[in-house]
Amino acid sequence: MTDAVNSQIKDAVQTSTNWALGFATLDDGTPASSTRVSAGGVIAYDKATQAAALSVQDAADYQRNVLSISTTVQGKAMAMMLASGGMSEPALIAYAMALVSSFAAPIAAGLAAESVTKAVQTFPRN
Template sequence: MSEPAVNSQIKDAVQTSTNWAMGFAPLDAGTPSSASRVSAGGAIAYDKATQAAALAVQDAADYQRNVMSISTTVQGKAMAMMLASGGLNEPALVAYAMALVSAFAAPIAAGLAAESVTKAVESFPKN
């Protein structure tokens, strides 16, 4: 059984629309030489990259929020241990100090992550 023949006009139309959508077709005559066209493939890639970047920044903010919540809980527990023992005890003091350090480090880490994601999006080719 032979394959059905496809009309050459249909083949040309599909090839032309594919070339246009993917950005391979030349711009029309009369278009200023400074004009450029973003291909559909490039636009989709840019859209997906910016979505991924937005999720990365959101994850960094979630990380910061979670670390801050844990840090606050540890600080409260350490303070309760110090008050219950009637003075400074070493395990509570160490836990309190580590909680403070993590509370300071979380926003810095989230900020660095957001900054690197922003630089990656800015350097992404747009066409």
């Protein structure tokens, strides 16, 4: 079945594949000290950094959403306290939980961004 394919076409496909994956040798005239980066490695690095950027963006969105919910809960709990004329236990618990979540959201987002940054920095580039 492979005999039906022209040998020049097979050679062209094999050569372009070798160059794309970084298996081909350097051309004559290229300094011996230069290294060749494979296109496959560059594409993989590009896709990994794009995924990392999306995960940092997701962490920021998570933080923004949690802080928005937390602020809403704090306002509702404060309204409950003012409406009841004192400190009601459910309102106090809701207020405390909203404060804790508003402190935890930036910490969680920061840890996520830090781990993503470390993953990108240690990603092999060749």
